[in-house]
Amino acid sequence: MNAVGPSGQALADSRELVRRIGAEIDAAGGSIGFDRYMQRVLYEPGLGYYTGPNRVFGADGDFVTAPEMSSLFGRCIATQCAQWLGGSGEIVEFGAGSGALAAQLLSALRDAHALPRAYAIVELSATLRERQREAIAAAGEELLARVRWLDELPRRIDGVVLANEVLDAMPVRVFRLAGTVVYERLVSLADDGSLGWAERVADERFAARVRERLGQAWSAGADDARGFDGDADASVDSAPLGYVSELGEQAEAWVATVGSRLVRGAMLLIDYGFPRREFYHPQRDQGTLRCHFRHRAHDDPFLWPGLQDVTAHVDFSGVAEAAAGAGLDTLGYASQARFLLDCGLLEACVALPREDPVGWTRETQAVQRLLSEAEMGELFKAIAFGRGVPDDAVGFRTRDRRASL
Ligand SMILES: C[S@@+](CC[C@H](N)C(=O)[O-])C[C@H]1O[C@@H](n2cnc3c(N)ncnc32)[C@H](O)[C@@H]1O
CATH class of the missing domain: 3.40.50.12710 (Rossmann fold)
Incomplete structure (x- = not known):
C-alpha cells in the first residue's frame, strides 16, 4: 500500500x-x-x-457515497420526505458530506412544489460546510437561501431528520x-x-x-x-x-438525543449494518x-x-431500541434496494433523458450499484422512526423487515 x-x-x-x-x-x-x-x-x-x-x-477521495453516485438517490429520498413533510416542517440533515444529497433533495422538492420551510445542516467539519454551500448554490441560489448551518443540535425539530452514512462514522x-x-x-x-x-x-x-x-x-x-x-x-x-x-x-446515544427533540415528524437513517443477531x-x-x-x-x-x-457497521436493533427509548415509533426497516424501489427509483431511471448517452450510461450503472445485492443494495439499510405521523411510509410499502430487528 x-x-x-x-x-x-x-x-x-x-x-x-x-x-x-x-x-x-x-x-x-x-x-x-x-x-x-x-x-x-x-x-x-x-x-x-x-x-x-x-x-x-x-x-478522487477514499470512498463514494450513494448521493455522490447518482442524483436519483436524492430524488427517491425526496419522495419519502415529501410524504412526511406534508407541505410544512423543516429538514435537518446531519453530516451532509459534500452537500450532494442536500442539493439533490432540494432540487427534487422544488420540482415537486414541496420545498420544506427550511433546511438545516448539522456538520462537524468546517471544510465540508464550505463544500456543501457550493454544491447547494450550484443547484440554485434560491435553494441556498433556505439552508442554514447549525453548530449544535436543534432544541426541537418539526419535520424530517436525515442522516446518510453518519452512524457508521460515530466512534x-x-x-x-x-x-x-x-x-x-x-x-x-x-x-x-x-x-x-x-x-x-x-x-x-x-x-x-x-x-x-x-x-x-x-x-x-x-x-x-x-x-x-x-x-x-x-x-x-x-x-x-x-x-x-x-x-x-x-450512535445509539445520538439517536436517543435527536429522537427526543423530534416533536413531530420522522427520522430517516441510511447506513450499512444488520439487525443484532x-x-x-x-x-x-x-x-x-x-x-x-x-x-x-x-x-x-x-x-x-x-x-x-x-x-464500523450499525447494529440496527440497538438503534431501534434507542429510538423506542425516546418515545418514537418504528416506521420501517428495509434494504436500501427495497426502500429506493418503493420510492420510485426504477421509474425515475426510465425517465432519464437519453440525449447524452455517456451521462445516461453513468446514471444507470450507478443505479445498478445502489440496487445490486453484491454492492450497496442489501448491506445498506434504511430505517425510519416517527412521532405523530401515520405508519404508512411510502419507502417501506412492500418489504418492511422491522420484525427482524
Ligand atoms: C461517511 S460521511 C457521509 C456524508 C454524507 N452524508 C454522504 O452521504 O455523502 C460521514 C459524515 O458524518 C458526519 N458526522 C459524524 N458524526 C456526526 C454528528 N454527531 N453530527 C453531525 N455530523 C456528523 C461527518 O462529519 C461526515 O460528514
Whole structure:
C-alpha cells in the first residue's frame, strides 16, 4: 500500500496527530479507549479525517457515497420526505458530506412544489460546510437561501431528520470475549512511538452490556448458527483470538438525543449494518471495524491516523431500541434496494433523458450499484422512526423487515 500512500504535508499532519494522541495516552496512564481514538482520528480540529484539508468523498477521495453516485438517490429520498413533510416542517440533515444529497433533495422538492420551510445542516467539519454551500448554490441560489448551518443540535425539530452514512462514522468501543471474560480493546503507544492495540478486563458495566447483547444475538440467532452445531459459545471459544466486535454506544446515544427533540415528524437513517443477531453472528468473530484509503478497504485503524476513514457497521436493533427509548415509533426497516424501489427509483431511471448517452450510461450503472445485492443494495439499510405521523411510509410499502430487528 505504500506505493499509493500519502506524502508531504499529509504525513506531517498525521505525525502531529499521533504525537497529540500519544500525549493523551501518556496522561491517561498508558492507554485510551478505542472510541476516544476514533473520535480524534476522524474529528480532531484541522487534523482529523473529516476535519482536515484532504478530499475524502468522490472518485478522487477514499470512498463514494450513494448521493455522490447518482442524483436519483436524492430524488427517491425526496419522495419519502415529501410524504412526511406534508407541505410544512423543516429538514435537518446531519453530516451532509459534500452537500450532494442536500442539493439533490432540494432540487427534487422544488420540482415537486414541496420545498420544506427550511433546511438545516448539522456538520462537524468546517471544510465540508464550505463544500456543501457550493454544491447547494450550484443547484440554485434560491435553494441556498433556505439552508442554514447549525453548530449544535436543534432544541426541537418539526419535520424530517436525515442522516446518510453518519452512524457508521460515530466512534465505537471495541471488545474481545475470550472464554467468559470480556476485555475492552484499547489504544496504547509502543516504545517506537507507534500506536497499537492493548486491552484490559472490561469494567462491570461495559461487560454486562456486551454479555446482554451477545446473549440476545446468540439465543435469537441459534437457528442461524449453522456450522456451529447450534453451540455458539463453543464456536466463539474456538476462534483463535476469541470473539472481537464493537458496541456503537455513541450512535445509539445520538439517536436517543435527536429522537427526543423530534416533536413531530420522522427520522430517516441510511447506513450499512444488520439487525443484532446478524451483527453479532458467531461467524463474524473479527467485528465490523473497517478502514478506507483511496478506495481500498482494510482493517488496520493505526495506519496513517487522520488520513484514512475508520468506520464500523450499525447494529440496527440497538438503534431501534434507542429510538423506542425516546418515545418514537418504528416506521420501517428495509434494504436500501427495497426502500429506493418503493420510492420510485426504477421509474425515475426510465425517465432519464437519453440525449447524452455517456451521462445516461453513468446514471444507470450507478443505479445498478445502489440496487445490486453484491454492492450497496442489501448491506445498506434504511430505517425510519416517527412521532405523530401515520405508519404508512411510502419507502417501506412492500418489504418492511422491522420484525427482524
Ligand atoms: C461517511 S460521511 C457521509 C456524508 C454524507 N452524508 C454522504 O452521504 O455523502 C460521514 C459524515 O458524518 C458526519 N458526522 C459524524 N458524526 C456526526 C454528528 N454527531 N453530527 C453531525 N455530523 C456528523 C461527518 O462529519 C461526515 O460528514
